[in-house]
Amino acid sequence: MYSVREHLPEKRAELMKDVLLGHRFADAGLVGKLEQLEIGFRPQDKMQLLLIRYDDHQPTHKAFRLMKYAISNVVEEIYGSAYHLCHTDDTYDDLVFMASPKQPQAEPEMLMGRLGERLLHSVRQYLNATISLSVSRMGRFPDHVPQLYHQAVSALRKQAEAGKGLHLNAAAGSRGASLKSLAALYEPPGLTTLLEAGRMEDAKRKMDQIFTELSNSVFPEHVYVAFHYLAAAFSYMAHREGRQLAEVLGEQYQQLLKDGYGISLRSLETWTRSVMQQWVEGTNDSGQDAGSTLIRQVQQWIDHHLGEDLSLQVIAGEVHLHPVYLSKMYKQSTGEGISDYIIRSRMERAVHLLKHTAMKIYEVGQEVGYHNTPYFIQVFRKHYGLTPQDFRNG
Structure with missing residues (x-):
């Protein structure tokens, strides 16, 4: 003890x-x-x-x-x-x-x-x-x-x-006007989620969105915040996969640390894409089994159909598996049920829409698959502890 x-x-x-x-x-x-x-x-x-x-x-x-x-x-x-x-x-x-x-x-x-x-x-x-x-x-x-x-x-x-x-x-x-404008950092699914699921093409697209937004930003601190965000994502993945931090982040990382608040967008993008390329190559070298590939397919399909019927039967039909087998394999591979992933993804998307759009509450609910507005409010309150309107006003 x-x-x-x-x-x-x-x-x-x-x-x-x-x-x-x-x-x-x-x-x-x-x-x-x-x-x-x-x-x-x-x-x-x-x-x-x-x-x-x-x-x-x-x-x-x-x-x-x-x-x-x-x-x-x-x-x-x-x-x-x-x-x-x-x-x-x-x-x-x-x-x-x-x-x-x-x-x-x-x-x-x-x-x-x-x-x-x-x-x-x-x-x-x-x-x-x-x-x-x-x-x-x-x-x-x-x-x-x-x-x-x-x-x-x-x-x-x-x-x-x-x-x-x-x-x-x-x-x-x-929320701060400047940080609120960096929507690409916080729009779900996040970079860590994509890397963790092995969704490398989606992760690359996420990075493209981040750097496109950074190139249009007038706030110098955005580059520093983005560096911190990216370094945190890569550090977490290195820890999760048991890889040496220095091996993943590379030598340029130390120079970026020294640059601190003076870090340039160009040097950040060069470093980020280099780390990402090495990570992809390392992932390809280690091989991907059929199970992990299937999990990525399921998550990608869910992410692109959040506003539709996401019953287990529908998802299983898309990947041509029996619902019971799919549910069991997903839980064994990820540690959570498919329904947990669906709810979390819908709630993250709802939060993003509430913060970054002027959509009405019922419109946000419909966008993430809840056509019964009171039920959407109930699920949102259970997940976050406050109503969508209170969240938007907070």
Whole structure:
């Protein structure tokens, strides 16, 4: 028992990193992991992100890690009485805390801001250190985590020249006009989902969409945010497939890290397409069995027919298999049922339409296969904890 508890922090950080990178879990499976790791929040709980960047130079990596450990303890002490907390490190070795209120709060963003100021003061006073802090707007765990994170990164970038120790509140701009325009990053299915399913042609098209949108963007921070998004997707896949991170990301990755906020669109695209090409070649070399090919076909067909009848019988007919056999094989290959994938895909598409179009609620419902509007609202509320209209207004 002692050995298990000894490794809890490491296991919690691994799970939170998967959530941060957009890995999808069936709700029941995620609840089981959260309970096993003694994490206090559950799917669809309200939460905010704290992105903490340690600004001071340390002479050794060990000293740097010790300081981050000390900062984490200060965060736990200040926020722990009001929030369930869990944290991990991101690609840039910044601390990312997920904080879910233990009790309903009348003014949650004001409380988070006050505690943030207290955190900055305590780190300066007791650790003689300075940090930069970005606090996200309120969202739902785990669905909103990746986008909240990228918004927090962008907010931190915008204030990089304003001085160390600055407390930011990414909630102030809610969705933020600039990030909202980068629809290609968040339009489902995401890049991680496509890579995980082995849908390489779809992943290439996704990248084409991202770089087309970046080339038309007038916001320099979009390139930095896109780099972070792409690096996170590739890092997750390297971890999932047991491949060396340096092997997947290549030598150019280190130079892009050094470029930081000055990264150019051209260098980002060159690196991204190189990594993608090597990944495709590695996938082809390892071979694809008939089962994984079939799963890709099923998911692609579902993604292109979200507004139609997606009964198991219809899908099985498209791939010429018995419904029972298809259902069993899909569950064994992916860890979730076909119906889980359908609902998740429909809800992700609905979220995208609510955020990026002016379609009426009933039109969004019809677009994703729900012709009974009250039922669409019911399913959406069950999945996200709020109605489509509340989500759009939030």
